[in-house]
Amino acid sequence: MKTALLAAVATLASWAVPAAAQDYRQRPPQDEVIYFVLPDRFDNGDTANDRGGLTGDRLATGFDPSAKGFYHGGDLKGLIRRLDYIQGLGATALWVGPIFKNKPVQGGKGQESAGYHGYWITDFTRVDPHFGTDADFRALVDAAHARGMKVYMDIIANHTADVIQYRECGEGRPCPYRDRATYPYRRKGGLTGEAINPGFLGDDVQTAGNFARLTDPTYAYTPYVPAAERQVKVPAWLNDPIYYHNRGDTLFRNESSQTGDFSGLDDLMTENPRVIAGMIDIYGGWIDRFGVDGFRIDTAKHVNPEFWRAFVPAMQARAAARGIPHFHIFGEVTAGMEPGYLARWTKIAGYPAVLDFAFQNAVMQVVAENKPTSVMADLFEGDVLYAQGEATADILPTFLGNHDQGRFARWVRLGNPDAPDAEVLKRVALAHAMLLTLRGVPTLYSGDEQGFAGDGNDQDAREDLFASRVVSYNDNRLVGTTRTTAQDNFQPDHPLYRTIASLARLRTATPALTRGRQVTRQRGDGPGLFAVSRFDPTDGREVVIAFNTAATPITQAVQVEAKSERFTTLAGTCPATAAAPGSLTMTLPAFGYAVCSASPSR
Numbered sequence: 001m002k003t004a005l006l007a008a009v010a011t012l013a014s015w016a017v018p019a020a021a022q023d024y025r026q027r028p029p030q031d032e033v034i035y036f037v038l039p040d041r042f043d044n045g046d047t048a049n050d051r052g053g054l055t056g057d058r059l060a061t062g063f064d065p066s067a068k069g070f071y072h073g074g075d076l077k078g079l080i081r082r083l084d085y086i087q088g089l090g091a092t093a094l095w096v097g098p099i100f101k102n103k104p105v106q107g108g109k110g111q112e113s114a115g116y117h118g119y120w121i122t123d124f125t126r127v128d129p130h131f132g133t134d135a136d137f138r139a140l141v142d143a144a145h146a147r148g149m150k151v152y153m154d155i156i157a158n159h160t161a162d163v164i165q166y167r168e169c170g171e172g173r174p175c176p177y178r179d180r181a182t183y184p185y186r187r188k189g190g191l192t193g194e195a196i197n198p199g200f201l202g203d204d205v206q207t208a209g210n211f212a213r214l215t216d217p218t219y220a221y222t223p224y225v226p227a228a229e230r231q232v233k234v235p236a237w238l239n240d241p242i243y244y245h246n247r248g249d250t251l252f253r254n255e256s257s258q259t260g261d262f263s264g265l266d267d268l269m270t271e272n273p274r275v276i277a278g279m280i281d282i283y284g285g286w287i288d289r290f291g292v293d294g295f296r297i298d299t300a301k302h303v304n305p306e307f308w309r310a311f312v313p314a315m316q317a318r319a320a321a322r323g324i325p326h327f328h329i330f331g332e333v334t335a336g337m338e339p340g341y342l343a344r345w346t347k348i349a350g351y352p353a354v355l356d357f358a359f360q361n362a363v364m365q366v367v368a369e370n371k372p373t374s375v376m377a378d379l380f381e382g383d384v385l386y387a388q389g390e391a392t393a394d395i396l397p398t399f400l401g402n403h404d405q406g407r408f409a410r411w412v413r414l415g416n417p418d419a420p421d422a423e424v425l426k427r428v429a430l431a432h433a434m435l436l437t438l439r440g441v442p443t444l445y446s447g448d449e450q451g452f453a454g455d456g457n458d459q460d461a462r463e464d465l466f467a468s469r470v471v472s473y474n475d476n477r478l479v480g481t482t483r484t485t486a487q488d489n490f491q492p493d494h495p496l497y498r499t500i501a502s503l504a505r506l507r508t509a510t511p512a513l514t515r516g517r518q519v520t521r522q523r524g525d526g527p528g529l530f531a532v533s534r535f536d537p538t539d540g541r542e543v544v545i546a547f548n549t550a551a552t553p554i555t556q557a558v559q560v561e562a563k564s565e566r567f568t569t570l571a572g573t574c575p576a577t578a579a580a581p582g583s584l585t586m587t588l589p590a591f592g593y594a595v596c597s598a599s600p601s602r
Contacts, residue, residue, distance in 0.1 A: 024148045027092075029294070029328040029353070029395040031514045032150060033436070033504045034443040035091035037079065038403055039099060039131050040116040042446060043466045043490075045077025052130035054104060062104035062114030062130065066469045068459045069113035071104075074466065076127070076136040080143050085490050089449055089497060090504020093150035093328075095296055097403070099137060101128045103161035103232075108173065117403070117462070118154065119298060120161040120265065123234040124282045134289075141290050150293035152328065153286060157279045157311065158299040159265035163229045164241050166221035166248070174264070175248035177256040178220035183247070185219045193219075203259075203271040206306060211272045220247045237278055245269050250302070258304050270307040280311060284318040291322055296355075296397075300331030305349040312350050328441075330355055330397050334404070337361040339382025342396075346387035356396040356440055358382070363400060366530070366549050367431045368411040373530035373549055377523040380439070380532075390439075394515070398440035400431050401448060406461045409453035409479045423551070425451075425480045426591035429499050430547060433571070433593040436503040437545045438532065439518045449497040450489040451479035465489050506570055506595065512536045512543040513595075521558050527551070531558045531586065542598040543570070548588035555587040564598030571595040 044050070050073040051061040064070035076099070086094060098118025105114050118128070127134050141151045169175040185200050187193040200213040217223050223241040233239045245267045250260025261267045268275055286292060295315065300308070312329055319327035330353040336342035338361075342354050362379040365371035386392035400408035412427045413419070419427070428451075435442045447463055453476055454461040463473045466488045474486040480495045491497065507513045516534035523530055527550040534543045542564045548554050562582040567574045572594030579585040588594060 024092075024145065024150055024293075025324060025326070027150075028326050028515070029441055031508065032093040032328075032441055033091050033508060034093045034095050034152065034397060034441060035086050035089065035446060036095040036097070036399075036402065036443055037086075037446040038074070038097040038117060038462060039076060039079060040072055040074040040097075040118075041462050041464050042074045043078030043082050043488075044073035045075055045079070045081050046132065047073060049075055049129055049132055052104060052128065054129075058114075059105050059112055062116065064114075065464075066471070068462065068470050068472060069116075071114050071116040071130050072464055072468070072470075074464070075130065076132040076140050078466070080136075080140050082490065083143055083147060083149070085492070087147055087149060088492055088501060089444070090501045090508065091149070091444065092508060093152060093293065094144055095152040095443065096140075096154060098154045098156060098298070099127050099131050100124055100156075101126050101234075102130075103163070104130075106162050113459075115161070119156060121156060122161050122163070122232050124238070125234050125285065138290055141292060145291070150328075151290075152294040152296055153292050154296045154298060155283055155286075156298045157268065157270060157283075157307070158302045159262050159267050160233060160238060162261075162264045162266060163232060164223045164225055164244060164246065164266045166223055166246070168221050169248075171226070175221060175261070177248040177251050177260045179247070179255060180259075183220040185214065188216070188218050189220070189222070203269065206271050206273060208273045211274065214242065214272075217241045217244070217246050235278065235282065237274065243269055243272060243275050243278075258302055262299060262302060267302075270303045276307055276310050279307075280314045283311075283315060287315065287318045287322055287324070287327075291324065293324060293326075294328030294330070297329065297331040297351075300349070300351065300354070301333045301345060305345075308349040308351060312352065316352075328395070329353065330395075333357065339379065339385050343382070343385035343387070343392075346392055350387075353392060353395045353397065353441075355443075356398045357405075359396070359398040359438075359440060360400060360405065363431050363434055364408070364411050366527075367427050367434070368408070368415040370415065370527050370549070372523075372525045373528055373547075374523040374525060376434075376530050377520045380518065380520055383439070390517070394439055396440045397443040398435055398438070399443040399445065400435055401461065402443075402445050403462050404457060406457035407445070407448060407452055407454040409448070409451065410456070410461075413453065421477075421479065423591070425495065428479055429496060430549065430591045430593055432496070432500050433503060434547060436500070436507050437513055437534075437571075437593075437595060439534075442504070442507070444500065447489070449500050450483075450491060450494050451481050451496055452485070452489075453477065453479055503571065510543065510570070510597075511538065512541065512597075516543065521560070522546070522556065529554055529556050529558070529586070529588070533560060544574075544584060544586075544596040544598065545593070546572075546586045546588060546596075547593045548591060551590050553587070553589050553592075555585065558584045558586050560584045560598065566599040567596040568599065569594070570597050 054061040058064040101123035102115030196216040383393035521531040531546040574596035
């Protein structure tokens with residue numbers, strides 16, 4: 001299979017100019033293969049910054065490489081020195097987890113953990129010293145751009161670190177959500193409280209004049225900032241509690257989804273024009289200073305849609321002024337396991353794209369849980385629901401697993417507890433073949449290419465690629481290798497690394513696989529064949545892609561264009577000719593796949 005793949009990629013040089021050889025600024029989002037990495041868990045290029053310039057124990061510095069919830073030492077210099085490894089995998093864009101200065105440690109007594117993941121920001125204007133310096137980030141962006149690779153930043157506008165406390169709850173303790181009806185803005189601490197904020201018309205009236213009347217934040221709780229942290233946030237306006245909702249912990253439903261504190265984090269009042277302008281200034285500054293190529297937006301659905309309708313066009317304009325015409329913005333809309341829910345946010349919030357959780361869920365069902373292949377067909381039939389229909393679907397970042405959901409290999413093992421290691425490897429490879437050949441922008445989670453499987457989601461799916469000291473990581477059984485996470489795992493000879501690299505290069509060299517229209521050709525009511533055709537956007541040439549999700553070989557006819565008579569194998573094994581005009585007989589091994597490029601009849 002590998003020989004055929006490499007040979008096919010070589011022959012494509014005369015068919016189209018490879019995307020990697022073009023000016024990276026001119027590539028649209030769907031031309032990319034994204035590699036997502038949390039810097040702390042990737043590689044430690046500079047041990048001098050492990051403690052972020054802080055002194056004391058782990059509760060002061062956040063550094064404890066033996067604990068899965070603390071900093072381990074990975075940094076921007078580590079990323080720079082591994083760019084060969086990342087580009088060798090076929091990645092053309094690097095999505096870097098948040099690098100902003102974080103509160104080193106937070107959480108109640110005995111429940112502390114560190115901001116190694118980057119989502120507990122105190123200073124939105126500089127790089128966290130645990131990861132290096134602003135100069136290190138500039139060096140990373142410049143080094144990536146010199147290779148023709150893009151860099152996407154992971155950003156947060158929903159919340160800051162947990163700094164604001166409530167008198168009624170006590171520091172570090174949970175505070176139940178208090179809704180607008182029971183705790184209106186114009187009464188102190190509830191319906192019977194004294195009148196405050198005269199003339200304020202509510203957060204639906206999003207004008208500067210209206211919000212000028214909101215001067216007292218004690219409508220639900222009595223917020224305060226501990227003395228030691230009164231000026232910890234940057235820019236300085238972020239230190240004023242009036243710019244936060246201050247209603248207690250979100251219930252992740254109803255109004256609290258957008259106005260409650262996410263796991264105790266300080267929830268910004270993104271309805272306020274001052275907050276909107278402030279966030280535009282903050283993130284526009286990162287575009288101006290570093291020339292990054294896109295933003296992944298964290299907790300996107302927890303912010304009111306009006307904010308995004310102002311923020312997104314401002315970022316696109318800022319990028320265009322910097323000479324970045326294809327600035328890729330995609331929001332994290334969790335629990336969007338079907339297209340309708342995801343598509344809604346591309347309309348009401350104006351997101352150009354969202355992370356395709358529905359794709360992840362469909363592949364998990366079909367490959368890991370042995371569900372019917374019709375699940376995949378149903379997924380793609382929902383593409384018309386997005387704001388620009390299939391054009392939006394084409395730029396949705398697709399993925400198999402991530403730092404929140406967990407790793408795909410774990411889902412395979414959960415769904416098939418008796419499967420031997422060889423079968424697990426085949427299923428994981430099959431899922432990556434789907435990721436790298438179907439519509440959307442394939443997004444690889446660092447470590448998947450080395451067979452990482454994890455023990456769960458969140459911290460249990462954030463293993464180190466450099467040699468780890470976390471016991472619960474090091475006892476994991478990896479896929480396709482006898483190595484463990486106690487060793488570094490930057491092995492280009494790992495079977496998954498090789499498979500992904502070959503498919504990624506095939507994708508970026510084949511216009512039908514990046515920009516081509518997709519048509520479902522075959523689906524079933526159980527495990528077995530799923531097939532699509534994709535079409536070259538310039539000459540209409542057909543590429544047939546077929547997958548076998550069953551544990552047994554299959555031979556089955558697939559509908560193709562009547563003019564597609566001869567076929568070249570790009571991956572797997574393809575028939576040389578159609579069985580009849582409009583029909584191609586595919587033979588696939590268990591958990592096999594094939595990519596077949598058609599030539600028209602003479």
